[in-house]
Amino acid sequence: MSTLREPLLRVAGLQKLFPIRKGFLKRTVGYVRAVDGVGFHIDEGETLGLVGESGCGKTTTARCILRAIEPTAGEIFMRVSGGSVVEMGRLRRAELRALRREMQMIFQDPFTSLNPRMTLLDLVGEPLLVHGMKSRREREDRVADLLRRVGLRPEYMRRFPHAFSGGERQRIGIARALALHPRLVVADEPVSALDVSVQAQILNLLFDLQADFRLTYLFVAHDLSVVRYISNRVAVMYVGRIVELAETDEIFNAPKHPYTAALLSAVPEPDPRTRSRRIVLQGEVANPASPPPGCYFHPRCPHAIEVCRTQAPAWQEISRGHFVSCHRAYELHLAGVD
Numbered sequence: 001m002s003t004l005r006e007p008l009l010r011v012a013g014l015q016k017l018f019p020i021r022k023g024f025l026k027r028t029v030g031y032v033r034a035v036d037g038v039g040f041h042i043d044e045g046e047t048l049g050l051v052g053e054s055g056c057g058k059t060t061t062a063r064c065i066l067r068a069i070e071p072t073a074g075e076i077f078m079r080v081s082g083g084s085v086v087e088m089g090r091l092r093r094a095e096l097r098a099l100r101r102e103m104q105m106i107f108q109d110p111f112t113s114l115n116p117r118m119t120l121l122d123l124v125g126e127p128l129l130v131h132g133m134k135s136r137r138e139r140e141d142r143v144a145d146l147l148r149r150v151g152l153r154p155e156y157m158r159r160f161p162h163a164f165s166g167g168e169r170q171r172i173g174i175a176r177a178l179a180l181h182p183r184l185v186v187a188d189e190p191v192s193a194l195d196v197s198v199q200a201q202i203l204n205l206l207f208d209l210q211a212d213f214r215l216t217y218l219f220v221a222h223d224l225s226v227v228r229y230i231s232n233r234v235a236v237m238y239v240g241r242i243v244e245l246a247e248t249d250e251i252f253n254a255p256k257h258p259y260t261a262a263l264l265s266a267v268p269e270p271d272p273r274t275r276s277r278r279i280v281l282q283g284e285v286a287n288p289a290s291p292p293p294g295c296y297f298h299p300r301c302p303h304a305i306e307v308c309r310t311q312a313p314a315w316q317e318i319s320r321g322h323f324v325s326c327h328r329a330y331e332l333h334l335a336g337v338d
């Protein structure tokens with residue numbers, strides 16, 4: 001049904017350049033092209049995974065969407081509770097504040113993202129207070145309920161975050177993000193800092209909460225194996241751009257971009273007989289302050305040909321809902337994983 005409606009979020013031509021300043025006068029000598037022409041949509045109730053190596057612009061994309069930073073260019077459309085679609089850049093301050101309630105972020109590092117001097121009651125209750133829930137009693141009830149929903153005991157409410165493990169702190173962060181009933185949750189590498197054994201528990205929790213609260217997720221990760229479980233579709237980012245986007249099974253079974261195939265080959269393979277097929281990513285991620293000409297991936301791509309060095313590949317829909325930017329997308333047969 002949601003396909004007939006406007007998506008919950010639509011991002012078009014998003015760009016964020018950070019100036020590089022040098023010398024005594026701090027003159028701008030160049031720009032870090034952190035995000036450079038990113039577009040995608042997320043339907044209501046859907047999870048879009050956003051994946052790529054460190055430094056490719058995932059966090060910058062997330063922060064632009066939440067208007068934690070101002071994009072250099074591009075548009076971000078959000079379908080608000082009433083059903084109408086607003087472009088965030090055109091909103092007045094008060095309108096933006098109201099909309100922010102509907103969009104919340106879960107952060108990567110549960111150790112630094114929670115104020116150590118606040119109790120769980122204050123941490124989770126603060127957004128409620130800021131948005132007008134003045135009664136302490138009411139806040140306590142609501143916080144108790146939220147703690148229960150994320151698998152923590154309400155009796156812990158008066159404790160401070162240092163008393164909790166990494167996984168528990170992430171649960172606190174999730175409770176705080178959910179306090180105002182957001183519709184869109186941007187989770188920026190929410191399990192990257194956690195032990196592998198705890199990662200699955202947090203992913204399960206996010207999955208259950210999505211159904212309970214009718215949440216829509218933008219789920220950021222540097223590891224494809226993490227997004228597989230939770231995402232309906234996956235967007236693969238490289239040096240400020242999306243290079244491939246498709247349904248999760250398509251991305252894993254039939255990748256069309258050599259970078260996606262390389263990331264897939266880094267996914268832990270349980271069967272040692274197939275491990276030797278791995279392609280190891282050679283070289284460094286291109287510098288977003290001076291990306292190479294042509295396809296940004298060409299210095300690392302095992303399939304690069306002459307045209308890749310000079311011309312940027314176009315973004316094309318290779319099959320229904322499967323988008324890729326690679327000159328050789330139609331001819332290459334890349335290995336996926338089952």
Ligand SMILES: Nc1ncnc2c1ncn2[C@@H]1O[C@H](COP(=O)(O)OP(=O)(O)O)[C@@H](O)[C@H]1O
Nearest residue numbers: 018032034053054055056057058059060061288
């Ligand atoms: N505030 C900033 N000032 C200058 N450069 C930045 C800033 N934030 C991020 N960058 C640069 O932008 C690029 C993308 O960063 P980021 O969005 O954090 O990537 P990711 O989350 O994928 O690791 C990197 O090269 C990073 O160094």
Ligand code: SF4
Nearest residue numbers: 295298301308326327
């Ligand atoms: S356009 Fe060329 S260099 Fe870029 S990913 Fe495709 S084959 Fe590789």
Ligand SMILES: [Mg+2]
Nearest residue numbers: 058059060188
């Ligand atoms: Mg990041």
